[in-house]
Amino acid sequence: MTSDLIDYLLTYCINKKIDVKFTNKLDESTPDICYPKHRKIIINKNYNTIISIAFRLAHEMSHILYGDSDAQGVYAFSPLSKKFEERLAHENGIELIARYVYSDTPVENRNYLNFMYEFGLPSSFENTVSDIVKKI
Incomplete structure (x- = not known):
């Protein structure tokens, strides 16, 4: 699923004119x-x-x-940040993925804990993921 999901997200980026580069030239402490x-x-x-x-x-x-786009010039990935912009990006990122993952899945068959495990999300995301998975 991950490969298909990434292909979906990259196609979405192309359609929205977002340039994405993957690199292995940065060290392990440098975020996206x-x-x-x-x-x-x-x-x-x-x-x-x-x-x-x-x-x-x-x-x-x-x-x-x-x-x-005028709020901040550059964003570095920060999963534990409490900033409004980061929380909003977490929520919208979860929703982008959940709409793809659960497009054909009835609400009663959606497991938000499996979703969190699949994407390596921290426990602090639990309420957000649960709410989004139920509402989409």
Whole structure:
């Protein structure tokens, strides 16, 4: 599923004119980066995190698609940040993925805990994931 999901997200980016680059030239402490005003995302394949590349990509896409491009020039992936812009990107990233994953799944068959496990999301996301998975 992850490969299909990434293909879906990349096609979505192409359709929305978002430039995505994957690199393995950055060290493991360098997070993914998003430049909303320029509609560019850099995904660091070496980044040391259990959070999936698919979620990280959806998160960065959300900064461009749903964020305020003038609010901040650059965003670095930060799963534990309490900033409004980061929480909004988490929520919209979850929704982007959940709409794809659960497009043909009745609400009663959706398991938000499996979703969290599949994408390596921390327990602090539990309420958000549960709410989004139920509502989409």
